[in-house]
Amino acid sequence: MGRIIAVANQKGGVGKTTTAINLAAALAASDLQVLLVDCDPQANSTSGLGIPRKLGRPSLYHLLVGDASVTDVLINTQFDGLSLIPSEKALVGANIELVDVDDRERQLGQRLDPLRQNFDFIILDCPPALDLLTLNALLAADTVLIPIQCEFFALEGISELIDTVARIRENYQHPLRIEGVLLTMYDDRTNLTKQIAADLREFFAADIFETVIPRNIKLAEAPSFGKPIIAYDVRSKGAECYIQLAREILTDDRPAA
Numbered sequence: 001m002g003r004i005i006a007v008a009n010q011k012g013g014v015g016k017t018t019t020a021i022n023l024a025a026a027l028a029a030s031d032l033q034v035l036l037v038d039c040d041p042q043a044n045s046t047s048g049l050g051i052p053r054k055l056g057r058p059s060l061y062h063l064l065v066g067d068a069s070v071t072d073v074l075i076n077t078q079f080d081g082l083s084l085i086p087s088e089k090a091l092v093g094a095n096i097e098l099v100d101v102d103d104r105e106r107q108l109g110q111r112l113d114p115l116r117q118n119f120d121f122i123i124l125d126c127p128p129a130l131d132l133l134t135l136n137a138l139l140a141a142d143t144v145l146i147p148i149q150c151e152f153f154a155l156e157g158i159s160e161l162i163d164t165v166a167r168i169r170e171n172y173q174h175p176l177r178i179e180g181v182l183l184t185m186y187d188d189r190t191n192l193t194k195q196i197a198a199d200l201r202e203f204f205a206a207d208i209f210e211t212v213i214p215r216n217i218k219l220a221e222a223p224s225f226g227k228p229i230i231a232y233d234v235r236s237k238g239a240e241c242y243i244q245l246a247r248e249i250l251t252d253d254r255p256a257a
């Protein structure tokens with residue numbers, strides 16, 4: 001049975017999409033079947049895998065609020081073992097269109113549950129908001145992976161996300177676990193980064209991944225070529241680190257939170 005991991009942080013620009021694409025690709029490269037679900041109307045995971053934003057075919061939006069089936073929306077990417085459910089701008093409407101639907105927070109989970117048999121991992125790339133789409137992703141997921149950029153306001157808003165996780169456990173009786181907190185765009189040449197990393201390690205303790213993602217220009221370039229980092233430049237530091245993150249998740253010997 002596959003594990004569903006939501007990559008979430010309501011802040012934009014912290015490395016959610018970069019992590020979702022490259023973790024998914026690194027897991028797929030370990031001979032696993034992986035599905036990446038682009039839950040963000042900005043569709044950066046979709047374009048980052050070389051799929052055009054103007055799809056001309058059903059997307060996650062049609063799966064959630066229309067009558068498209070999973071087979072209608074699922075795309076086999078050009079990367080072995082990696083499938084995608086794409087997004088598009090229209091998905092932003094789902095936040096409103098789902099409001100009157102029964103079990104509106106569980107729509108994504110209901111659609112994805114049958115796919116657990118087909119995939120080892122399902123990675124959900126969340127939008128930069130604690131909206132209904134993110135709520136759907138968190139309720140569909142077994143675990144949440146939280147990327148945090150090592151900058152001055154790193155912890156701002158994190159308590160809101162942690163509160164949301166706690167609320168999901170209580171109000172929905174959904175045993176959502178923390179997969180881990182990932183330090184992104186890490187630059188160990190600056191004292192500020194080191195200080196912030198130390199603060200985060202104190203705050204999150206065992207939940208922090210040992211793997212840290214450095215600032216690496218290749219990671220920023222890869223999406224414009226429609227490729228995950230391991231296909232764009234497998235020898236880059238960025239590729240090495242996302243492969244290491246995949247390994248850390250597969251080993252999973254950290255204490256469960």
Ligand SMILES: Nc1ncnc2c1ncn2[C@@H]1O[C@H](COP(=O)(O)OP(=O)(O)O)[C@@H](O)[C@H]1O
Nearest residue numbers: 012013014015016017018185214215216219220
């Ligand atoms: N480790 C990194 N090194 C360099 N650039 C990065 C790194 N991670 C992300 N970026 C760049 O930072 C920007 C925001 O990252 P992204 O993954 O899109 O964040 P989010 O999905 O949280 O909004 C993008 O332009 C991306 O290419």
Ligand SMILES: [Mg+2]
Nearest residue numbers: 016017040044
């Ligand atoms: Mg994103």
